[in-house]
Amino acid sequence: MNWLSLNVLVFSPLIMTLILLTPMFSGHHILIRRISKGFASLHFVYTLLFLVFFNNDLTLNYETSLKLFDFDWLNSLGITLSMGLDGISLLFVILSSFIILIATIASKGIIKSKQSLYYALIFIVETAILGVFCAQDMFEFFMFWELELIPMYFLIGLWGEESTAKKSAMKFLLYTFFGSLFMLCGFLMLYNFNFISTNELTANMNLIGFNYDNVPFYLQVFASILMLIGFAVKMPIIPLHTWLPDAHTDAPAPVSIILAGLLLKMGAYGIIRFNIQILPDAFLMMVPYLVVFAFINIVFASIVAYYQTDVKKIIAYSSISVMGIILLGLCSLNFVGISGAIFLMIAHAVISAGLFFIVGIIYRRTGTREILQLGGLAKVMPRLAGFTLVFIAASIGIPGLIVFVGEFLVFFGAFISTIWNTYLIQIISLLSITVLIFSACYALKLLHGVFYGNLLERWKKVNDILNHELVVLLTLSVVAVLFGIMPMTILNMIKLNVQNILMAFGG
Amino acid sequence: MxxxxxxxxxxxxxxxxxxxxxxxxxxxxxxxxxxxxxxxxxxxxxxxxxxxxxxxxxxxxxxxxxxxxxxxxxxxxxxxxxxxxxxxxxxxxxxxxxxxxxxxxxxxxxxxxxxxxxxxxxxxxxxxxxxxxxxxxxxxxxxxxxxxxxxxxxxxxxxxxxxxxxxxxxxxxxxxxxxxxxxxxxxxxxxxxxxxxxxxxxxxxxxxxxxxxxxxxxxxxxxxxxxxxxxxxxxxxxxxxxxxxxxxxxxxxxxxxxxxxxLSYSFELSLVILILSVLTAIWANILAIKQKNILRLLACSSSANAAYMVFTLTLVSVYNLSTVLFYLITYIFMNIGVFAAIIVLENSNYSSKLHEFKGFAYSNPLFTLAFSVCIFGLAGFPITAGFISKLYLFSAIVRSGAIFIPFLLILMLTIVVSCYYYTNVVKLMFEKNETNYNEIIHHNAYSPIVILYTCAFITIIIGICPATLIEICKYIAYNL
Amino acid sequence: MINNIFNISLYHYLILSLTIFCIGVVGVIIVKNIIKILICIEFMLTAVNINFIAFGAYNDSIALNGFVFAIFYTAIGAVELAIGLIIFYLMYKEKKSIDIDKYKELKN
Amino acid sequence: MSFFAENLYTIILIPFWVSLLFAIGKLFGLIKSKKIVGILTLLSTFYALVFSVGTFVLTIIEKNYILEQTVPFLQLNRFIFDIGIYIDGLSAWMILLVSIVSLLVQIYSYFYMYSDNSFIRFFIFMNLFNASMFGLILSPNMFQIYVFWELVGLCSYLLIGFWYQKNEVSVAAKRAFIINRVGDFSLLSGIILSAYVILTNLNNTLNVSIPFSNISTISAQIYGCTSDGIFILICLLILLGAMAKSAQLPLHTWLIDAMQGPTPVSALIHSATMVAAGVYLIIRLYPLFSLNPIVLQIISVVGITTALVCSYSALTQVDMKKILAYSTNAQLGLMFLAVGACSTTIAMFHLTAHAIIKAMLFLVVGVVAVSLNHNQDIRNAGGLRKQLPICAITFLIGILSLSGILFAGFSSKELIFGDLIDGKHYIYLSLFLIVSFMTAYYLFRMYFYIFEGKNKFDFEIKEPHFVLNLSVSVFALIVILLWFVLPKSNNVLFAMISHLIAAFAVFTAYLTYSQKKLLKKIPILYDLSINAMYFDGVYHFITKSYKRFSKFLYIIDKYIFDGIVYFCTLNTKMISWFLSKIQTGSVQAYLAYSIFILMMSFGGIMLVYSLIMYFSEVQ
Structure with missing residues (x-):
């Protein structure tokens, strides 16, 4: 088991970037595409090996502190590049490597220019995301968090289809940068709390601890709010979400697969790691407000999604509402709610990847994403219609598919959470179940707008999906059905971690 | 005697x-x-x-x-x-x-x-x-x-x-x-x-x-x-x-x-300096948005960075001096790198107007890579030394007391603005240049391009393992 | 000796130097003629000198630090003004005018 | 015999695997001939029929035979949600009924849909529906009911929107699915609320969703430890779910839209099996509902009002399938009334009778429509008695039984009548009689229009496929057989009254059939009936206001959340423009700014200093 090293896992995509950027690949695109697909699948297999050796009864922590050129990163400040995996982060590592594999396969027909730079940037983003999920150190978490900003900026800006691609890429960059700086301020306050109480500098997430006498409660709440702003920007919570619809509509399909699949999850993962684990009392005090935000997120986004005419905007707003459900799950602070939220994160990643890929296929063939101009494509593309039906049903929450289990657990957990004696959370979770109706409205509008109804003249000659697209859609739908029917495989993995998360709340 | x-x-x-x-x-x-x-x-x-x-x-x-x-x-x-x-x-x-x-x-x-x-x-x-x-x-x-x-x-x-x-x-x-x-x-x-x-x-x-x-x-x-x-x-x-x-x-x-x-005797002095440096940071960064000339843009960025340094200097603790020193060293190298790049451009007679930068990414990629590394260093993005120096600077500000956090938040807003105009420069280099195929001629002076690559290399190296440099600054600061 | 007769104290000098300083400052801002601006700058520098000499005389009559500083600084002030004139001359060749508002090429 | 009961769960899995097989076959284009598809589906339903007959016989032999096989689907540390099967008298009876009807309808639909080009897709959805319907009936607890509840809703959406090329078909399917989702929402919240009550008050039980094995004890505990308000809320939420599924009053318009689907679909799903699921759920939860008389009252009121409204609006309809849809609505209302006022067994009898009869009527209408090359308007279909004799006879048998004159319908209505009298619900009784009068009227009116008089069409009618006639006649046989099976309370009073009402209804139907202009005399009532009490208008208004609301929210999102961000950027750009403007380039201006800042800092210092002096004196 010693050859399973986290450093290889996290930094191998970075090395792949360097290989791709060397001039020897500049000419032939097919070779670049094949190599990156091969590497992505190799990397996915490697992450699965971690799964094999991960015995989920004890939280096996791969505590390895990275020694780069034998210099500890910032040892004098107590900041070490230490990576570690436990149940939740292993789950997300596998998810991110799977989504990146899907994205590389999916970008076959869609990316036509500057392939080597494109795949290089994709692998930098992969390192950043893996780094975020493996980081054990606060500032390392922050570094990887910021590392994916520039590549994503260029991915959206240079390969975006619309004319406003550059503008929305800049909006994405500034918004997330703004959020991450607030998060950094929160980390620094935590770092300072720890120094005040234990008088030795350490930024390691597990060792951070402060006794309550010399750190006043209002400072803890202030730090928690600052961190929450950073995570709220990334996992869009309503007032700070305006970057998502623009970034999605202008990004090419594989990039928005990564954006929707993984980047939104980093926000939620951050809340679990920092707000719930390190500052439990502050989080407890903020729960009622967060629950209200979650409710607004769920209902507002799903109703707004109904009005959109651009297909990608509908899916973008739907992912905002699902992230609202995840936030509701996290705020329920009981075993069912949190494991439901984590399960829903995995489920939403798979489903939104599928939906964005389908939109990519449609855009590639018809050149437009407006519902008004599309229509009746089912006659011309029956197989794509079949797959869209599976993914739309999944995104609504039809049982037997992956999202239903997550949503059911979250609503159930939120309803029975006894954190606050007032019935606030019960009323709000009851009201947020209405999302079933609103999500059905926009999902059906999407399905009928694009596939049913009368076929326009110009889309007569459009051909059905090719085999590489079929492979992607088939794998995604098999995963959706498999974990929809047997959800316990995932829930068992994170059982132990959720329990010790809830230790602080007497869970 | x-x-x-x-x-x-x-x-x-x-x-x-x-x-x-x-x-x-x-x-x-x-x-x-x-x-x-x-x-x-x-x-x-x-x-x-x-x-x-x-x-x-x-x-x-x-x-x-x-x-x-x-x-x-x-x-x-x-x-x-x-x-x-x-x-x-x-x-x-x-x-x-x-x-x-x-x-x-x-x-x-x-x-x-x-x-x-x-x-x-x-x-x-x-x-x-x-x-x-x-x-x-x-x-x-x-x-x-x-x-x-x-x-x-x-x-x-x-x-x-x-x-x-x-x-x-x-x-x-x-x-x-x-x-x-x-x-x-x-x-x-x-x-x-x-x-x-x-x-x-x-x-x-x-x-x-x-x-x-x-x-x-x-x-x-x-x-x-x-x-x-x-x-x-x-x-x-x-x-x-x-x-x-x-x-x-x-x-x-x-x-x-x-x-x-x-400083230890008069707190009014630190108050004035704090307010003035925050005002300068705001003034310089906002002014830089509208600049069309890369030199005027770098002028604003140099006055903004000076403001960050002076802000941390006035927070009374030796710990801050080492952060300022580290920030100074990294800033100097990144600055020289960026100016070396501009000198290289002037040697192959491009004016320092921003719209001249279009299309460099496709004509000479290595130059763009080094130049963007230095610029992103100034902006404070991850792998570069700028990230570490800004991180170290902020930890010093927070370490010296919770009263300075509102100031820190304002500084962070200015840094977001600075990130806009730095990335704007790099974005221009990736835009298609409709006119000629602009090639950079090196024949008359090799030293600027060499300095550019060394500075870019230094920023990356300090960004990846800054431990030694921080030790030096700590040692110097402690026995001022 | 004169100080005791007319009992001129330190503060009279300070007030004198402050007034000259303010005149210099206002002059630099108001006046349009460049030569006059340079002269106003000289005003400010001499005001500082007066300050040094006054403090030197009243407080620190033994070590004479103030006087040494004043001597040094008059020389430096003169050099500065000389360089100012040189650069003004170089500018003058171009614009042929003495009015400062002509020299506003570099802006916004 | 117990072999059938033990592995009854296979009847859920087999149709699921068959539909998956067809889906993969269609995806990769492996299916060459339509025969395999037909054979496989018929085999799976026949297999289900054999097993359900076996279990039904088993339940009759051993009195109150109960079998529960469950496997945990979700096991979080203290909560268990499990999936499996639960067999008792009620579910065995329901399984038998459903499998009989589905077998016959599938035989019929094999020949009916043979000419359709997306034939395989039809049978994918059909098998999926079979699997989820069996799962719904056999579910051991409320969680599994909800799971299959949504799946059944999805299948009905898919089958309604089968011919998606036409716009109004896809709109109808969309509307049906949304209204079903409203039902699912209330059912889910009901389940979660009851689970919350179970958990907080009696937290010893592990299984949080209400298991049907000890439904009575759990419902007693729930009733014991909750205030009346919450108890009624739980029952209402679950009831609303059932009402959406069986198209009761507020949510009944989707059943009319469902007629856009192919006729076998309306025969199987929208008349016999799926719409009965709501009634089945209420019968299953009768121990819970019966604890509070108000709930039963609500059920019966809902039932009778739906019956009245729908039968009234069926009086003047012109479309064959629409009339039958309204009649299904009305009969379901009567079943709700039976559950609310009489007893669950009577409701079950009426349910079975109605399922068989309505399926037969739909199949007959299917044949008639096909022979009139898909024209469903009763006005231009006259005198078919000569061309389609078997259809005429079976249609007549169906009408007679449904309007409570002869055969199965008579006995079930008689039981309801008898129980209403015993229970002394005289208001319900009178309304019940009005409803049966109206049913008799519109059924016979339909009969006269289609089968009597001279045929108002010119083309030649080809003889329908012999199997279609065969399956319809088998249904007629079952209707007659049922008459003997169902218990007869043979109180003469009901026989006399119902025959009288039916005769009067037939006479009025014939009267309005012969003189068309008679109806024009009472325009208000006529309009009220023709467009079904303007419920469609209400739903149209709701959808329009929802569109406007989402537009309003989008405007908020665009101009407030995005607006603020845009305002900030605009602001900084403006300030930067202003700042670059005051950089006028003149040295004197620069010095003026610096002196201004110097003075400000000194002013500030003086102010701070004096404040400190002031405060230090004050202490």
């Missing part, structure tokens, strides 16, 4: 620099156009020798020479080393500018080295007299350097620099006179002892404010910040590198020493 031991332990480097200046001055009278290449080499080996001489200076206990006029300790030696290294790079970069006026290359390097000499003196000054004289010498050198470039613009820039500088030195001297009035002596340590016995009055607060605001001129902080935009646009690029680096290092060293003892 063992003035010989005084010189050997404190002023060896200044000695060698004065020697090279004299040699250059003498040669400038005899040799004309033919031997101007020699002048560069004389300057370089002069700086090399003085760098080598640094080793002999007194490190451990503070050595006061010439009855407390000059002092030398690890801090001054380190700063002198930094000044000499950056002056070495400047001389390398300024080959093309110097060559414009063939008969004047010797004079150019002579004046340049006098500027370096003046800043060495500023760093090691221990009383206001030597400090004022050295400051004036530095300003004289900068007047001529700015006015060096052909054409009217550099003359106007130099005149503006002169008038504002005169004004700021007047303010600075008014402060010094009042301080002299109170304490009766110019020497830093005696002033310090004076205030150990007597409690500081309002007059003391006013005088220290006058002094620091006067010193803000060279750092281009708010009271006297407007000149920087015009001077950066007006004078030759290598001179901008000189103005951007050497006076800044000297001023930071002087401010570190002055504020170390004066």
């Amino acid at each position: 063992n003035w010989l031991s005084d010189i050997s332990s404190t002023m060896l480097t200044e000695l060698f620099i004065t020697l090279t200046v004299l040699i250059l001055a003498v040669f400038s009278m005899f040799y004309n156009v033919k031997y101007n290449k020699v002048s560069k080499w004389i300057a370089l080996c002069g700086i090399g020798v003085s760098l080598f001489a640094l080793k002999y200076l007194q490190l451990e206990p503070i050595y006061y020479a010439f009855n407390d006029a000059i002092l030398s300790d690890t801090f001054t030696v380190f700063i002198k080393g930094l000044i000499l290294i950056s002056s070495f790079l400047i001389v390398l970069l300024s080959k093309r500018n110097a060559k414009q006026r063939y008969h004047k290359t010797f004079q150019f390097y002579a004046i340049l080295l006098t500027g370096v000499l003046a800043s060495l003196f500023i760093v090691s000054a221990n009383d206001f007299l030597t400090l004022t004289v050295a400051l004036e010498l530095l300003s004289f050198a900068t007047y001529f350097l700015i006015a060096y470039k052909k054409g009217y613009l550099s003359k106007e820039a130099s005149f503006k620099y002169l008038v504002t500088n005169a004004f700021s030195t007047a303010v600075y001297l008014m402060g010094v006179s009042y301080l002299y009035g109170i304490t009766g002596s110019f020497n830093f340590s005696s002033i310090n002892n004076y205030f150990l016995q007597h409690s500081p009055t309002l007059l003391y607060a006013i005088s220290t404010i006058f002094i620091t605001l006067g010193l803000f001129f060279k750092l281009a902080l708010l009271p006297f910040a407007n000149w920087i935009l015009d001077v950066y646009e007006g004078c030759a690029t290598s001179i901008i590198v000189f103005i951007a680096t050497i006076p800044k290092i000297a001023m930071i060293a002087v401010l570190a020493r002055l504020l170390a003892f004066s």
Whole structure:
């Protein structure tokens, strides 16, 4: 088991970037595409090996502190590049490597220019995301968090289809940068709390601890709010979400697969790691407000999604509402709610990847994403219609598919959470179940707008999906059905971690 | 009076620099156009020798020479080393500018080295007299350097620099006179002892404010910040590198020493400096958005970074000084890298307008990579040294007390604005250039492109493993 | 000796230097003629000198630091003004006018 | 015999695997001939029929035979949600009924849909529906009911929107699915609320969703420990779910839209099996509902009002399938009434009778429509008695039984009538009689229009496929057989009254059939009936206001959240423009700014200093 090293896992995509950027690949695109697909699948297999050796009864922590050129990163400040995996982060590592594999396969027909730079940037983003999920150190978490900003900026800006691609890429960059700086301020306050109480500098997430006498409660709440702003920007919570619809509509399909699949999850993962684990009392005090935000997120986004005419905007707003459900799950602070939220994160990643890929296929063939101009494509593309039906049903929450289990657990957990004696959370979770109706409205509008109804003249000659697209859609739908029917495989993995998360709340 | 031991332990480097200046001055009278290449080499080996001489200076206990006029300790030696290294790079970069006026290359390097000499003196000054004289010498050198470039613009820039500088030195001297009035002596340590016995009055607060605001001129902080935009646009690029680096290092060293003892007595001073530096950060960053010329943009960024450094300096704790030093070093290297890139562009005669940058990513990728690494370093993105320095800076601000967090949040907003205009530059390079296929010609001067790649490499290396550099800064800061 | 007769104290000098300083400052800002601006700068510098000499005389009559500083600084002030004139001359060749508002090429 | 009961769960899995097989076959284009598809589906339903007959016989032999096989689907540390099967008298009976009807309808639909080009897709959805319907009936607890509840809703959406090329078909499917989702929402919240009550008050039980094995004990505990308000809320939420599924009053319009689907679909799903699921759920939860009389009252009121409204609006309909849809609505209302006022067994009898009859009527209408080349308007279909004799006879048998004159319908209605009298619900009784009058009227009116008089069409009618006639006649046979099976209370009073009402209804139907202009005399009532009490208008208004609301929210999102961000950027750009403007380039301006800042800092210092002096004196 010693050859399973986290450093290889996290930094191998970075090395792949360097290989791709060397001039020897500049000419032939097919070779670049094949190599990156091969590497992505190799990397996915490697992450699965971690799964094999991960015995989920004890939280096996791969505590390895990275020694780069034998210099500890910032040892004098107590900041070490230490990576570690436990149940939740292993789950997300596998998810991110799977989504990146899907994205590389999916970008076959869609990316036509500057392939080597494109795949290089994709692998930098992969390192950043893996780094975020493996980081054990606060500032390392922050570094990887910021590392994916520039590549994503260029991915959206240079390969975006619309004319406003550059503008929305800049909006994405500034918004997330703004959020991450607030998060950094929160980390620094935590770092300072720890120094005040234990008088030795350490930024390691597990060792951070402060006794309550010399750190006043209002400072803890202030730090928690600052961190929450950073995570709220990334996992869009309503007032700070305006970057998502623009970034999605202008990004090419594989990039928005990564954006929707993984980047939104980093926000939620951050809340679990920092707000719930390190500052439990502050989080407890903020729960009622967060629950209200979650409710607004769920209902507002799903109703707004109904009005959109651009297909990608509908899916973008739907992912905002699902992230609202995840936030509701996290705020329920009981075993069912949190494991439901984590399960829903995995489920939403798979489903939104599928939906964005389908939109990519449609855009590639018809050149437009407006519902008004599309229509009746089912006659011309029956197989794509079949797959869209599976993914739309999944995104609504039809049982037997992956999202239903997550949503059911979250609503159930939120309803029975006894954190606050007032019935606030019960009323709000009851009201947020209405999302079933609103999500059905926009999902059906999407399905009928694009596939049913009368076929326009110009889309007569459009051909059905090719085999590489079929492979992607088939794998995604098999995963959706498999974990929809047997959800316990995932829930068992994170059982132990959720329990010790809830230790602080007497869970 | 063992003035010989005084010189050997404190002023060896200044000695060698004065020697090279004299040699250059003498040669400038005899040799004309033919031997101007020699002048560069004389300057370089002069700086090399003085760098080598640094080793002999007194490190451990503070050595006061010439009855407390000059002092030398690890801090001054380190700063002198930094000044000499950056002056070495400047001389390398300024080959093309110097060559414009063939008969004047010797004079150019002579004046340049006098500027370096003046800043060495500023760093090691221990009383206001030597400090004022050295400051004036530095300003004289900068007047001529700015006015060096052909054409009217550099003359106007130099005149503006002169008038504002005169004004700021007047303010600075008014402060010094009042301080002299109170304490009766110019020497830093005696002033310090004076205030150990007597409690500081309002007059003391006013005088220290006058002094620091006067010193803000060279750092281009708010009271006297407007000149920087015009001077950066007006004078030759290598001179901008000189103005951007050497006076800044000297001023930071002087401010570190002055504020170390004066801050503890008057909290109004720290209040004024905090507010002014935050205002400068806001002013500079917002002004930079609209700039169409890369040089004016870098002017705003240099005044913004100076503001961040001064902000952290005023938070009373030794821990902050090491962060400021680290920030200073990384900033200097990234700045020189960016300016080297601009000099490379000017050598292949592109103007410094921003829209000239279009399409570089596709014509010469390696140049764009190095240039964007330096720019992202300035902006503070992950792998680069800028990220580590900003992170270290913020941890110092938060460490020195929760009261400074609102200030920190404002600084963070300005950093977001700065990230906009830095990324804007890089974005332009990736846009398609509809006109010609712009290729960069290196044949006439290889040193700028080499310096650019070295600076980019240094930023990446410091970004990845900054532990050693932070250890050095910590060691220096602790025994100021 | 004169100070005791007319009992001129330190503060009279300080007030004198402050007034000259303010005149210099106002002059630099108001006046349009460049030569006059340079002269006003000289005003400010001499005001500082007066300050030094006054403090030197009243407080620190033994060490004479103030006087040394004043001597040094008069020289430096003169050099500065000389350089100011040189640069003004170089500018003048171009614009042929003495009015400062002509020299506003570098802006916004 | 117990072999059938033990592995009854296979009847859920087999149709699921068959539909998956067809889906993969269609995806990769492996299916060559339509025969395999037909054979496989018929085999799976026949297999289900054999097993359900076996279990039904088992339940009859051993009195109250109960079998529960469950496997945990979700096991979080303290909560268990499990999936499996639960067999008792009620579910065995329901399984038998559903499998019989589905077998016959599938035989019929094999020949009916043979000419359709997306034939395989039809049978994918058909098998999926079978699997989820069996799962719903056999579910051991409320969680599994909800799971299959949504799946059944999805299948009905897919089958309604089968011919998606036409716009109004896809709109109808969309509307049906949304209204079903409203039902699912209320059912889910009901389940979660009851689970919350179970958990907080009696937290010893592990299984949080209400298991049907000890439904009575758990419902007693729930009733015991909750206030009346919450108890009624739980029952209402679950009831609303059932009402959406069986198209009761507020949510009944989707059943009318469902007629856009192919006729076998309406026969199987929208008349016999799926709509009965709501009634089945209420019967299953009868121990819970019966604890509080108000709930039963609500059920019966809902039932009777739906019956009245729908039968009234069926009087003047013109479309064959629409009339039958309204009649299904009305009969379901009667079943609700039976559950609310009489007893669950009577409701079950009426349910079975109605399922068989309505399926037969739909199949007959299917044949008639096909022979009139898909024209479903009764006005231009006259005198078919001569061309389609078997259809006429079976249609007549169906009408007679449904309007309570002869055969199965008579006995079930008689039981309801008898129980209403015993229970002394005279208001319900009178309304019940009005409803049966109206049913008799519109059924016979339909009969006269289609099968009597001279045929008002010119083309030649081809003889329908013999199997279609065969399956319809088998249904007729079962209807007659049922008459003997169902218990007869043979109270003469009901026989006399119902025959009288039916005769009067037939007479009025014939009267309005012969003189068309008679109806024009009462325009208001006629309009009220023709467009079904303007419920469609209400739903149209709701959808329009939802569109406007989402537009309003989008405007908020665009101009407030995005607006603020845009405002900030605009602001900074403006300030930067202003700042670059005040950089006028004149040295004097620069010095003026610096003096201004100097003065400000000094003013600030003076102010701060004086404040400190003031405060230090004050202490």
